Amino acid sequence: MKAIAQDSYGSPVVLKLMNIDRPTAGDDDVLVQVHAAGLDQGAIHLMTGMPYLMRLGFGFRAPKGRVRGRELAGRVDAVGKNVTRFKPGDEVFGIGEGSFAEYARAEEGKLAPKPSSITMEQAAAVAVSALAALQAVRDAGRVRPGQRVLIIGAGGGVGTFAVQVAKAFGAHVTGLCSTAKVDLVLSIGADDVIDYTSEDFANGKSRYDVILDIAGNRSLSHLRRALAPHGTLVLCGGEGGGRWLGGMGRTLRAIMLSPFVSQRLRGLLTNERGQDIQRLGELIETGDITPVIDRTFPLSETPAAMRYLTAGHARGKVVIVI
Structure with a gap:
């Protein structure tokens, strides 16, 4: 079979x-x-081997798994003898191993039936990014109806899902993004949008009950200035911060500081629970969330897709079409 390998x-x-x-x-x-197959920041980290700490689990000198990609959508080709939920021919979406390929293996519990209301390309964009958004809003952020929620990085792959999930939970949502993404963030349901190129969200005009920082490149002190005295900060992004720890260093500092301040400072470690992938399918079927696709690339142009995502200009998700 054809596959993108390293x-x-x-x-x-x-x-x-x-x-x-x-x-x-x-x-x-x-x-x-x-x-x-969907692209996400995790695929970039596995491609580059950065930060170095991640190599302890994925291979020190070279990646243990040669084929990149985890998000996928497609049809079941074959099932193991213990699989009961799916049969050959079923349309599915979820998380597999090595999805930048014509065929990929997935655990039964990390797949769900593809929602009939969306395309294969849209379904491929969901599992990893929307799962992070759901668990950031519901579990780490504990968002409740009426709360004021700021989503930093609202126009990206995880951010476009986070805006929609937070709205589905009844929050008043403000998205932070670049000028080029303002219209997109408003179109997916944000109540307000701040263009970070012209306004500082921590200028004292607003304080938020929950802040989800998906962009991952702002200091804790800056973020806390915009957080309500008893608000919750969820660090979803792991970008920047050096070659060894990357954004994990900032998350560790937040966790250590949290017991000593009135604000709740949390990191996000996504749990790939099958029931949550099914829940995302339900939210799509009810129209509460709709995957936002910026561009699609054929399998042979996966390196170009990676460069496009790394540049940071993607409006929503980038998808590889097999």
Whole structure:
């Protein structure tokens, strides 16, 4: 089968279109014929091997798994003997291993039926990014109806989902984004938008009950100035911060500081729970969330897609079409 694989860490030039063996489904697995695969920041970290700390789990000198990609949508090709929820031919979406390929293996519990109201490309954009948004809003942020919520990075892959999830939970949502993304953020339901190129969200005009920082490049002191005295800050992004810890260093500092201040400072560690992936499918079917796709790229142009996402200008999600 054709797949995008890498044998070393580095820039998008390490990604090569190769012919490799098709994976097989284990007893508890589903083999999916991939129609589309979503890009997320995690794929970039695995490509570059940065920050270095992540290599402890994914391979120190080279990635243990050669094929990138985790978000996917497609049709079930084969199932293991213990799989009961799916059969060949079913349309599914969720999280697999090595989705930048014609076929990918996924655990049964990390897949859900594809919502009939969206395309394969839209479904491929959901699992990793929308799962982070759902758990940031519901679990880490504990967002309640009527709360004022600020979403930093509202126009990106996770941010476009976070805006919609927070609105579904009854919050008054303010999105922070660049000028080019203001109209998009308003179109997906934000009550207010701040253009960070012309206004500082921490200028004292507003204080927020919950702040979700998805962009990941602002200091804790800056973020806390915009947070209500007993508000909650959720650090969703792990960008910047050096080669060894990246954004994890800022998250660790927030966790250590939290017991000594009135504000609640949290990091987000996404749990890939199957019931939450199914919940996302329900929110899509009811119209509460709709995946936002910026661009699609064919499999052979995955390196170009990675460069586009790394540039930081994507409005919503970038998707690879197999």
